[in-house]
Amino acid sequence: MLKHLLIGLIIGYLTGCSLLPEQGPAPKQLQLQPLSSSTQTQPASSNQSVNMILERPLAPAALMSRSLWYQAQAYELMPFRDHLWTQPLPDQLQQRLEAYLVDQQSGWSIQRDQPGNASGFRLRIHLYDWYLDVERQSLYVNLQVFLLDNQGQVRRQWRWQEEEPLLDNSAPELVNAGQKWLQRWAQALAENLEIFFRQEADPN
Structure with missing residues (x-):
């Protein structure tokens, strides 16, 4: 009887311990x-209308x-133990790039990939690497962007x-470096897209 009572007390103690809050502060949350x-990027010409879906990066x-x-x-x-993103990096990239392109190109309609949305073009991003290289003390980014038409054919692709x-x-410094890199990348991508759509509008 005493043995069963001791076992019950131990189980109750362990169960109670598992409900206690974690020791130490919670991880800090960071975001872009x-x-x-x-x-530097010129707005699209008034007679140029672009409708494009921006997919969530893969x-x-x-x-x-x-x-x-x-x-x-x-x-x-x-992984860093004491820091987390507020939301996954691909979601942040999609949100930041969408807002930037809409702001830069008044003649463009940019939508996220959701049911019911259709467009003439799709922007697909493959994010392969995004990490802090300790030895080189740098952020390493490796990604590729594909511009597809409404038939799913790749019309242009760019690699960084x-x-x-x-x-x-x-x-925190990784996030600061990512912010700097993202700003330059978004500008370069917007310029590449601008060149493509101008050529589409005026092949000559």
Whole structure:
């Protein structure tokens, strides 16, 4: 009888322990900020109408999570323990790029990929890498962008494999470097799209 009572007390104690809050502060949550408007990209011509779907970027499972990643040695990525994204990186990229393109190109209609939305073009992004390289103290980004027509044919594609230097190997600095890189990338992508659509409107 005493044995059963002791077992019951131990189980109750362990169950109670599992309901206690975690020790220490919760992970800090970080996010990318809205992009600034660029004066270098010219707005689309008044007779040019562009309707485009911006798909949610495709990425490996690790980048679909809320973890921020660093590489301390080759072929091994680790998540920061005390920091998380407020939402997965692909969602942030989609939101920031959509707002930037709408702001830059008044003649363009940009929509997210949702049921019922149809367009003449689709912008598809493959995000392969986004992590802090400890040895090089830099953000490494590797992604590819495809512009597809309404038949699903690839009309243009662009590839970026770049590094952005960091002041230190920390999660906040990784986000700061990502913000700088994202600003330049969005501007370059907008310029590439502008060139394509102008050529479509006036092949000569």
